[in-house]
Amino acid sequence: MKRTNEGALTLGKMSLWKKVKHDRGYFLLCAPAIVLVFIFSYIPMYGIYLAFTDFSIRAGILGSPFVGFKWFERFFTSVYFFRVLKNTVLLSTLTIVFTFPLPVAFALLLREVQNKAVRKAVQTISYMPHFISTVIVVGIMMNLFSPSGGIINRILTAFNLTDTPINFFYQAKYFRMLYIGSEIWQHFGWNSIIYIATILSIDPQLYEAAEMDGAGKWKQMLHVTLPGIRDVTVTLLILAFGSVMSVGFEKVLLMYNPATWETSDVIATYTYREGILGSLGYGSAVGIFNSIINLILLIIFNSIARRVSEVSLW
């Protein structure tokens, strides 16, 4: 603390030039990263301008005609506007609702596994799917759910649950289930890390005291563990809602097909189809719309998080 104060004091006295001169060694170290991020993250922000032009790569940015709000109007009046907006919000909300509880429960469960070797092995296995690429996860899923000999259909037929094999990937009503199920499979172990670490940091004396008071394992969980992870859980939940507009674009792109667009087409995939494969100006406009809504939601939920648990991203 003291050091910071001193730093702040001298900082106040120094002119900007002096500060920059003092920092030159540090700036040298930051320079490569700054240049890279400036080029690849900041320059694309000119997309805001592109959204108002009829952009073509041949004509360039300045040569392309300015069209005002044409693209936004086209998007908002498009028959797909409501569908992609609904699909985006619904898919990510449902994903949060269904993927959130399991990591917490898993962490609570692991605490009760006393054998250290077993616990470690279980953790290692649970992280595994997180490292498998989206392409492979979706590929495996397509295989398991395939109507021609996929294991799921084999089981369903064996138990007489269906007469004809179900073509899961070509029916809109199954899309969300498949998407969310695979999200759970991929990430529940990985997402539990933070809860496991938080549980480990709970003072063991609290458990001893609870035990002295005659609390069993169940009561200990209710009165010691749960309050101990409450803050981090609430924070993560709120922040998850802050990124509701950014769904797992790559996974949707790999999973969907025209037969399921009714439930699977989200803003990001629509942008890709209409933008990259269609009009770049229109794609930019839809992309910017998504970014702005995202930013607004993030700010709102972040301020809620700060109020509820005094934790925030900034």
Add this chain to the structure above:
Amino acid sequence: MVTAEKEIAKSGQVAQRRKGEKLRKKKKFTIGKFFVYLTVFILVAFTLYPVVYILSMSFSSLEHLILQDVWLLPKDFTLEAYALLFKTSDLWVAYKNTIIYTFLGTAIGLTFTVALSYAVSQKNFYCRRIVIWFFMITMFFSGGVVPSYILINQLHLINSPLAIALPGAVTAWNMIITRTYFATISPSLFESASLDGAGEVRKLIFIALPVAKPIIAVLALYMIVGYWNTYFSALLYLEERELMPIQNYLQTILYDSNASGTPGQGSTIGGAMQIEQLKYSSIVVAIFPIMMVYPFLQKYFAAGIMVGSIKE
């Protein structure tokens, strides 16, 4: 003195008693415990089954792939599918490409991120907050896919490995976790080095790096996994087939023929079946390297995932 001894004696008693309790507990096998282990077992089975199934399919004979009677373990154990794999040159070209992109991206990302994070972790870097914010903003707002695509086009990076390696090499999130780690190094170490006339680069290399192995290991793993699994940027920026990384190659053989129920690639039944066999062995070969690495870095994961905050 007396009280101290009493304390020790007391804690000894407590420890003994606790030991006794533990022993007693170990013997007791309660319903609760049974439930815990059962649930854990179900979760492990749920996690492992798809991968075990793929593995078993890759070791089963073509006959059983056609009969579709593999449930859990391989039937008629054979390495046929892997032998077939060695004759598939496309796969190895893709594999080589992925290794190049992964190496390039990780080398650049790691160097840039470590240098940046070291700098912004130092309290006497007066402009550090501006620099941190410069990176944080990219977490909250981006121009989107289309402008990035146009940019890569205008930089003439289409069909260049740099289009895969550069754009995501430095991220705000990696900066935050690395900076948090560097900030735990005692400042006095750096101060004495400064007095000896060491510059920032020297301090980073000779003082910070030797103690930062855990975070570098985690960063490297994240980056390697990220590049290894890259799909979309290759789809956007690489148009030539010979440049395709492994994920995009897998996409061409894994998809279509599966979901629609009709063979996609092979025109003859034999060709279609070969592809069926290839699917499983190529999945195994593609995930193998990562599966071999991540368990060894497991103990460092928690450090890298804690909620970072720019508040200090």
